[in-house]
Amino acid sequence: MARAKRRQLESKLDQLLGEASWLLSHAESLTDYGRTEEAEAELARAAKCEEQVAYLLDAAGREIEAVTHRVSAASCYETLGQHARAATLLRAALSTAIPEKYRDRLSEQLSRLLAQAA
């Protein structure tokens, strides 16, 4: 990847990583305060942001980091009751070479989600 394009990607990544983190922590605070609807809206924004982050991390060759953000997005969708979307993201995460203990955790999360489909 050309240097200028790489710099542009890193800059965009940095911005989105920060945004995703802020949205997640803000959603958490809204949940703490019992502001459920607002928390869910913020969580939905966080999930979309995390998916975009995962895509850009993949493009930057940072695949393991991409997995953590894909899992973060899946966790948001799971909380929002969007189980199909969450399961798809977890499947994508599991298709990457990841440490065994982490794989076990994700597999457990996926099984829990799939059990809800019945």
Added chain:
Amino acid sequence: MNTLECSIEEIIPAHPNLYLEHCAVMAVSLLSRQSASPREFLVNCEGIRSPDLAGEASLHLSLSWSDLTAYKAARIRQTEQSKAIIERAAVAMASLLFARLIPDGQMRVTRAGDRADYWLPRLKCALEVSGTTRPQEMARRHREKVEQVLSNPLGWNGYVVVCCFAAPQRIIRWSFHRQEAKADGTR
């Protein structure tokens, strides 16, 4: 032993990628039950390299807060579960330590299932945080968190912060752990 004087509100601008206002309020909600600002903590450091520590293994942290934060904290107390307050208060204390003592210690968060994972991306470190009001819990919590932080999927080194908010023994145990230390069983 050095004394570090801080205000809880410092954590808000120090970590622009986290919404920490509610953590600051939760910390004050917990501490102001015991008495007014400021409150003292003993911070025990293990493996922490900071220019401001000057080689010391412990420091006193004197924490103050504003009247506005105290007002918001008073409203919280009536509505929140204790466990959530303690957890958020611990995050606030961890944020403060990194803001004041570790250069490039800005924090970020992701989710994994129903838990939050904290990261220090500029340092390429993971972070585990825990809070309790029971001093006898600290050792067990610390062991669990060390195990968790070194199991992070990125294989990064890790920091652990365990806070005890019990008066008068307000203690913070703050430690750094390397991945290779875990592999050969030594620290």
